[in-house]
Amino acid sequence: xxxxxxxGKGGIGKSTITSNLAAALSKRLRVxxxxxxxxxxxxxxxxxxxxxxxxxDQLREKDRVTLGDIVFEGYGGVICVESGGPTxxxxxxxxxxxxxxxxxxxxxAYGVYTPDIVLYDVLGDVVCGGFAMPMRKGYADTVYIVxxxxxxxxxxxxxxxxxxxxxxxKGYARNGGFILNRRNVKDEEDLTAEAALESESDIxxxxxxxxxxxxxxERNKTVVEAFPDxxxxxxxxxxxxxxxxxxxxxxx
Amino acid sequence: xxxxxxxLPPFAPDYSGVxxxxxxxxxxxxxxxxxxxxGNYTGFDEPRWYGSTKQIYCSGLRKNNAxxxxxxxxxxxxxxxxxxxxxxxxIALVGSPVPMVIGTDFAGFAAEVQSATGIQTFxxxxxxxxxxxxxxxxALKALAECYAEDCPRQSGVVNILGATPLDFSxxxxxxxxxxxxxxxxxxxxxxxxxxxxIRELARAEINLAVSESGLLTARxxxxxxxxxxxxxxxxxxxxxQLAKTNALIxxxxxxxxxxxxxxxxxxxxxxxxxxxxxxxxxxxxxxLPNEAxxxxxxxxxxxxxxxxxxxxxxxVKDGGKTLIPLGHYAVSGKQGQRQSLALSNLxxx
Numbered sequence: 001x002x003x004x005x006x007x008g009k010g011g012i013g014k015s016t017i018t019s020n021l022a023a024a025l026s027k028r029l030r031v032x033x034x035x036x037x038x039x040x041x042x043x044x045x046x047x048x049x050x051x052x053x054x055x056x057d058q059l060r061e062k063d064r065v066t067l068g069d070i071v072f073e074g075y076g077g078v079i080c081v082e083s084g085g086p087t088x089x090x091x092x093x094x095x096x097x098x099x100x101x102x103x104x105x106x107x108x109a110y111g112v113y114t115p116d117i118v119l120y121d122v123l124g125d126v127v128c129g130g131f132a133m134p135m136r137k138g139y140a141d142t143v144y145i146v147x148x149x150x151x152x153x154x155x156x157x158x159x160x161x162x163x164x165x166x167x168x169x170k171g172y173a174r175n176g177g178f179i180l181n182r183r184n185v186k187d188e189e190d191l192t193a194e195a196a197l198e199s200e201s202d203i204x205x206x207x208x209x210x211x212x213x214x215x216x217x218e219r220n221k222t223v224v225e226a227f228p229d230x231x232x233x234x235x236x237x238x239x240x241x242x243x244x245x246x247x248x249x250x251x252x
Numbered sequence: 253x254x255x256x257x258x259x260l261p262p263f264a265p266d267y268s269g270v271x272x273x274x275x276x277x278x279x280x281x282x283x284x285x286x287x288x289x290x291g292n293y294t295g296f297d298e299p300r301w302y303g304s305t306k307q308i309y310c311s312g313l314r315k316n317n318a319x320x321x322x323x324x325x326x327x328x329x330x331x332x333x334x335x336x337x338x339x340x341x342x343i344a345l346v347g348s349p350v351p352m353v354i355g356t357d358f359a360g361f362a363a364e365v366q367s368a369t370g371i372q373t374f375x376x377x378x379x380x381x382x383x384x385x386x387x388x389x390x391a392l393k394a395l396a397e398c399y400a401e402d403c404p405r406q407s408g409v410v411n412i413l414g415a416t417p418l419d420f421s422x423x424x425x426x427x428x429x430x431x432x433x434x435x436x437x438x439x440x441x442x443x444x445x446x447x448x449x450i451r452e453l454a455r456a457e458i459n460l461a462v463s464e465s466g467l468l469t470a471r472x473x474x475x476x477x478x479x480x481x482x483x484x485x486x487x488x489x490x491x492x493q494l495a496k497t498n499a500l501i502x503x504x505x506x507x508x509x510x511x512x513x514x515x516x517x518x519x520x521x522x523x524x525x526x527x528x529x530x531x532x533x534x535x536x537x538x539x540l541p542n543e544a545x546x547x548x549x550x551x552x553x554x555x556x557x558x559x560x561x562x563x564x565x566x567x568v569k570d571g572g573k574t575l576i577p578l579g580h581y582a583v584s585g586k587q588g589q590r591q592s593l594a595l596s597n598l599x600x601x
Contacts, residue, residue: 094355095353095355098355129321129356130355132357133357137363169364170359170361170364171359172360
């Protein structure tokens with residue numbers, strides 16, 4: 001089982017990339033996607049727009065939570081989980097992620113569903129220990145940093161790369177590189193390449209801007225499901241190839 | 253509110269169990285807390301601490317450390333503490349409630365300390381919400397995972413698991429050891445064991461689980477090495493004769509069963525900790541998860557005799573019941589020892 005996490009600035013397209021990748025990977029592997037965001041919308045396009053109960057919702061409501069309460073099957077058999085979070089403005093979202101992950105461990109979620117690959121879609125920047133949870137030893141093996149060429153996105157990306165470097169001594173995940181989600185800003189590739197270099201990272205993949213992605217999302221679907229023959233869908237198939245070859249390389 | 257303790261102190265928590273299991277070893281132990289938990293362990297849960305030079309440290313976690321998450325300051329404190337004993341066999345970082353709330357990654361923290369000091373380091377993500385039984389088990393499991401070798405079983409060798417001052421006084425422990433040795437057995441690991449004995453845990457032909465802590469550990473070692481185990485306190489003999497027989501015994505589960513066996517009476521057993529092992533003889537124990545449940549049970553008209561820690565005996569309202577106070581350090585510490593017939597008075601001299 002290989003585990004990878006996607007980090008990046010809020011609104012940069014992590015959930016879009018993660019769920020499209022999950023849909024593309026699901027043709028070849030058993031995939032689990034875990035949304036790590038209090039908004040709990042990471043897996044919504046794999047579930048036809050259905051919002052599933054989150055781990056933290058269920059922990060609040062039930063004395064005894066089972067896997068059946070928090071794990072749902074989506075498009076292509078993708079196993080979908082949302083960690084959830086506190087009521088906006090109160091509580092501690094970071095501790096929420098830790099608690100949700102501990103609950104999944106306690107219920108032996110990975111052992112029961114035996115995914116080949118687990119994708120963690122993590123909220124925004126690494127603002128506290130809780131948001132670093134998916135990077136910790138035993139969770140993601142590799143972190144991909146999603147960014148555009150916009151200044152604030154690159155700023156967040158270099159913060160995340162720095163956190164990964166700092167955490168290396170703790171045995172945390174390795175930095176798999178930048179994924180450039182193009183917004184078509186001026187000199188986007190050069191600016192991103194420069195930021196990646198400064199962060200001792202590489203741009204490992206570029207996702208082009210396609211109106212079909214938005215169109216699919218309006219239908220509560222991934223582009224892989226809604227427009228399987230489109231160039232946009234094929235791009236995610238290529239990303240899936242890259243992810244698989246990257247972890248085969250790592251295992252080797 | 254059912255979890256609230258109005259009359260009883262909180263029982264010894266998981267971090268005390270970790271420290272208690274490691275106390276006799278050549279280890280540097282740091283409890284990651286502001287001082288309260290370290291004080292609770294050294295002041296209330298660890299009779300061996302008084303006058304000892306053992307390296308039990310408090311990390312001195314403060315609000316600003318919690319906010320910044322900078323573990324470098326603690327690593328420097330550990331390095332300084334190593335001046336007192338530059339060569340411990342290992343370092344143990346022991347959790348408490350505050351690190352749990354701020355999401356400290358003890359495995360990562362331990363990896364960093366190990367990299368900075370070159371000394372094997374264990375991180376125990378305990379948080380004070382479980383009992384010492386769980387802490388003891390976690391400590392022994394971590395050491396066994398790291399050091400224990402799959403060596404051949406040797407006839408006549410035993411490990412004594414779960415013997416700490418939280419359940420046994422020094423006299424009781426000595427009698428236990430004497431009983432095993434006078435039976436012609438050799439003890440590998442016991443309360444005084446170190447890394448050398450941990451390495452050879454698998455050498456035992458049988459593990460003796462002398463308490464709930466020991467049961468958890470014995471089950472783990474059965475899974476890991478196939479070593480069979482017995483829940484038994486060697487040399488245990490209850491001298492008291494009871495005229496009435498409707499007794500309720502509230503104690504560590506293994507001790508409670510040993511008392512009932514010696515009584516030869518049809519006594520009920522109240523267990524303070526969740527059942528850890530599938531032993532069929534434990535199936536009818538009454539689990540008492542909180543003070544309210546304990547009060548209800550000790551005041552039930554079903555019983556005319558209560559054998560329990562003196563603080564628990566103090567919860568009995570009916571003056572007509574026979575009370576036999578039995579000090580349990582994990583429940584009442586020094587206070588209970590003063591007020592009770594210690595277990596040592598009840599077992600064979």
